[in-house]
Amino acid sequence: MSGRYLFAGGRVIDPAAGIDEVRDVAVADGVIAGPEAAAGAELIDADGLVIAPGLADLHAHLREPGDEHKETVETGTRAAAAGGYTAVAAMANTRPVADNASVVQAVRDRAAEAGLCDVFPVGAITRGLEGEVLAEFGEMAAAGVRMFSDDGHAVPTARVLRNALTYIQAFGDDLVIAEHAEDASLVEGGHMHEGVRSASLGLAGRPAEAEEIVVARDLALARATGGRLHLCHVSTARAVELIRRAKADGVRVTAEVTPHHLTFTDEDLDTYDTNRKMHPPLRSSEDRDALRAALADGTIDAVATDHAPHAIEEKEAEFDRAPPGTIGLETALAAILTELVEPGHVSLARAIDALSTTPARILGASDHGGPIEPGRPANLVVFDPEREWVVEAPFVSKARNSAFLGARLRGAVVATVLRGEFVVADGKPTR
Amino acid sequence: MHEHVLSMHDLTADDVTRILDTAESFRKVGTRVIKKVPALRGRTVVNFFLENSTRTRISFELAAKRLSADVINFSASGSSVSKGESLKDTALTLQAMGADAIVIRHSSSGSPLQLTRWVDAHILNAGDGTHEHPTQGLLDLYTMREKLGRLEGLRVAIVGDVLHSRVARSLSFGLVKMGADVTLVGPPTLIPPDAPVWGVHVSYDIDAVLPKLDVCYLLRVQTERQRLEFFPSVREYARFFGLTRRRVELMPQDALIMHPGPMNRGVEIDSDVADLPSAVIEDQVTNGIAIRMALLYLLLGATKEDPG
Numbered sequence: 143m144s145g146r147y148l149f150a151g152g153r154v155i156d157p158a159a160g161i162d163e164v165r166d167v168a169v170a171d172g173v174i175a176g177p178e179a180a181a182g183a184e185l186i187d188a189d190g191l192v193i194a195p196g197l198a199d200l201h202a203h204l205r206e207p208g209d210e211h212k213e214t215v216e217t218g219t220r221a222a223a224a225g226g227y228t229a230v231a232a233m234a235n236t237r238p239v240a241d242n243a244s245v246v247q248a249v250r251d252r253a254a255e256a257g258l259c260d261v262f263p264v265g266a267i268t269r270g271l272e273g274e275v276l277a278e279f280g281e282m283a284a285a286g287v288r289m290f291s292d293d294g295h296a297v298p299t300a301r302v303l304r305n306a307l308t309y310i311q312a313f314g315d316d317l318v319i320a321e322h323a324e325d326a327s328l329v330e331g332g333h334m335h336e337g338v339r340s341a342s343l344g345l346a347g348r349p350a351e352a353e354e355i356v357v358a359r360d361l362a363l364a365r366a367t368g369g370r371l372h373l374c375h376v377s378t379a380r381a382v383e384l385i386r387r388a389k390a391d392g393v394r395v396t397a398e399v400t401p402h403h404l405t406f407t408d409e410d411l412d413t414y415d416t417n418r419k420m421h422p423p424l425r426s427s428e429d430r431d432a433l434r435a436a437l438a439d440g441t442i443d444a445v446a447t448d449h450a451p452h453a454i455e456e457k458e459a460e461f462d463r464a465p466p467g468t469i470g471l472e473t474a475l476a477a478i479l480t481e482l483v484e485p486g487h488v489s490l491a492r493a494i495d496a497l498s499t500t501p502a503r504i505l506g507a508s509d510h511g512g513p514i515e516p517g518r519p520a521n522l523v524v525f526d527p528e529r530e531w532v533v534e535a536p537f538v539s540k541a542r543n544s545a546f547l548g549a550r551l552r553g554a555v556v557a558t559v560l561r562g563e564f565v566v567a568d569g570k571p572t573r
Numbered sequence: 574m575h576e577h578v579l580s581m582h583d584l585t586a587d588d589v590t591r592i593l594d595t596a597e598s599f600r601k602v603g604t605r606v607i608k609k610v611p612a613l614r615g616r617t618v619v620n621f622f623l624e625n626s627t628r629t630r631i632s633f634e635l636a637a638k639r640l641s642a643d644v645i646n647f648s649a650s651g652s653s654v655s656k657g658e659s660l661k662d663t664a665l666t667l668q669a670m671g672a673d674a675i676v677i678r679h680s681s682s683g684s685p686l687q688l689t690r691w692v693d694a695h696i697l698n699a700g701d702g703t704h705e706h707p708t709q710g711l712l713d714l715y716t717m718r719e720k721l722g723r724l725e726g727l728r729v730a731i732v733g734d735v736l737h738s739r740v741a742r743s744l745s746f747g748l749v750k751m752g753a754d755v756t757l758v759g760p761p762t763l764i765p766p767d768a769p770v771w772g773v774h775v776s777y778d779i780d781a782v783l784p785k786l787d788v789c790y791l792l793r794v795q796t797e798r799q800r801l802e803f804f805p806s807v808r809e810y811a812r813f814f815g816l817t818r819r820r821v822e823l824m825p826q827d828a829l830i831m832h833p834g835p836m837n838r839g840v841e842i843d844s845d846v847a848d849l850p851s852a853v854i855e856d857q858v859t860n861g862i863a864i865r866m867a868l869l870y871l872l873l874g875a876t877k878e879d880p881g
Contacts, residue, residue: 337767338767338770341736341765341766341767341768342582342742342771343682343683343704344682344683344701344702344703344704344705344739344742345682345683345702345703345704346703413686414682414683414684414686414687455659458659458661459659459660459661460660460679460681460683460684460687461681461682461683461684461687462681462682462702463681
């Protein structure tokens with residue numbers, strides 16, 4: 143289906159335009175069209191469905207190049223499309239590391255070949271993710287990179303991060319440094335949130351203060367340099383407090399939170415389920431509640447998946463030996479609808495804003511996140527907010543290490559539209 | 574009885590009593606000239622030890638043999654595990670060979686529980702990482718009950734590196750379950766900050782705790798270099814937390830001294846203290862066989878199959 147069509151009778155939620163109402167959406171030749179295009183267009187009944195700008199993920203590991211046994215750009219973007227995403231930021235910790243323009247370009251080329259979802263490669267902050275020498279920001283910025291991250295680890299010294307936040311300002315006011323905030327000396331050898339549970343389970347901890355320390359340091363540096371800072375996968379109540387205060391003081395900072403940190407706590411690790419091992423770890427229920435409140439009030443700007451695929455045999459291992467991470471692209475929307483919207487923690491409009499409009503803006507993905515207005519690229523997600531499903535393998539992703547395995551979620555993607563083309567229809571990828 | 578023995582945490586007080594009572598009857602077998610009963614004839618017990626152990630492995634081996642089970646010892650060095658085979662694949666192999674019970678010792682916390690998801694055999698945890706060592710905890714409870722006649726109300730101090738000790742976890746959980754009064758003693762860096770949630774007291778002053786004890790249980794101090802970030806020196810540890818002759822004088826006359834072994838004489842326990850009559854360390858070892866016989870019997874003895 144392409145060319146000219148009309149979604150009829152759907153509930154359109156378009157945070158960029160401040161719209162939440164039942165209306166028709168016409169698409170012609172890959173862009174949103176005005177009402178005049180409705181005549182003769184193919185009619186698609188969207189009664190009972192929600193139409194929103196395609197989702198935008200600030201944080202996905204597509205694993206290519208280097209770890210194609212876990213995921214590839216193609217399988218990862220297909221999973222993204224299946225989850226309603228039309229834009230995904232691909233993290234830099236590949237092999238080789240995306241610390242130069244040629245790796246960045248290669249990832250973008252692979253995404254373009256697949257044509258399932260727009261990919262925005264994230265560049266490394268330091269060469270080889272080694273935390274010492276700045277990566278070539280200028281060259282990567284010229285190649286279109288807007289976000290830089292050594293995700294997996296915090297930049298180890300304040301000095302290097304200070305230089306990064308200062309230096310990037312030469313190449314555009316919209317460039318952003320994204321930090322994985324965990325103090326390496328405190329989390330070394332740790333496998334879960336430090337607390338009552340880690341003590342009882344005999345697992346070495348990754349304490350909450352490891353995040354707070356780096357967040358405090360990074361906010362001080364962002365304030366001092368004027369550089370733009372983004373905090374990845376915020377997981378603690380006190381980090382939220384620090385961000386709230388910094389925002390009130392005018393520091394240029396944004397923050398993301400994952401569906402799994404909004405859903406689970408360290409109490410969900412009693413069975414040593416390696417799919418629930420991730421960095422930062424699942425925290426206490428107090429932390430989770432603070433994250434929910436922060437997402438609702440905007441202290442945390444966006445929901446990001448931290449989609450981290452691993453091979454089955456890598457995760458089917460002893461807890462302390464299994465690699466950290468959960469996949470998330472296919473479950474993020476439903477998890478947010480089920481865990482946050484349904485119980486009333488956030489409105490549906492705010493959920494869409496946090497999954498689409500705001501992350502697209504942070505990423506500089508101007509074709510994404512709405513507004514759904516005539517002339518704009520037709521990047522859309524259509525979902526059934528009522529349909530229930532159980533999270534089960536196999537996934538569209540190559541991996542199956544989902545923290546949500548077995549969960550019953552409400553809300554299912556019906557269609558994903560990328561520049562007018564149905565990359566997902568009837569809930570299934572079209573190719 | 575449960576299908577597996579994974580942790581003291583899983584057991585109820587009634588389970589513990591039943592296991593100790595069953596061990597009581599097996600204790601007598603060990604004193605006979607012919608130390609063998611036919612209870613598990615034809616059953617196969619695999620000792621799957623992926624971490625060095627002498628006493629626990631031998632104790633399990635003796636326990637299984639005294640019950641007439643076939644015993645296979647499988648340890649990390651020279652095995653498929655050292656060739657990179659995964660825990661799951663190795664366990665499936667043991668299962669395919671007809672293991673009825675797998676006794677596992679592993680450096681990774683939680684690995685016995687993970688094993689239960691992959692194989693049908695009964696799993697017995699012989700120590701997993703810094704999580705639990707339930708058979709050690711049970712033999713300690715047995716020894717205390719044997720010597721002091723009860724567990725309820727006993728005042729027990731567990732002294733040392735509680736943070737990294739699976740023995741301390743199993744024993745604490747077991748004692749609290751049975752109504753004993755437990756105090757964890759050690760340098761603050763080696764006591765989990767949330768330990769009071771377990772229902773125990775915490776003290777950093779051993780001299781203040783010793784006069785009010787029925788049992789002083791000493792943990793082995795790990796002296797590897799990486800442990801030394803938690804306390805400055807072995808010498809300082811011994812001075813402030815070691816059980817010296819002088820400190821024994823602070824204890825009530827009939828109080829017991831226990832240690833899971835192997836001991837560092839001169840560190841957590843002075844050499845002459847370890848040899849006092851109130852130090853029941855060898856009884857712990859002997860009772861360990863009876864406890865493990867009881868567990869194997871309770872898991873495997875009531876066979877569902879009719880051999881006829």
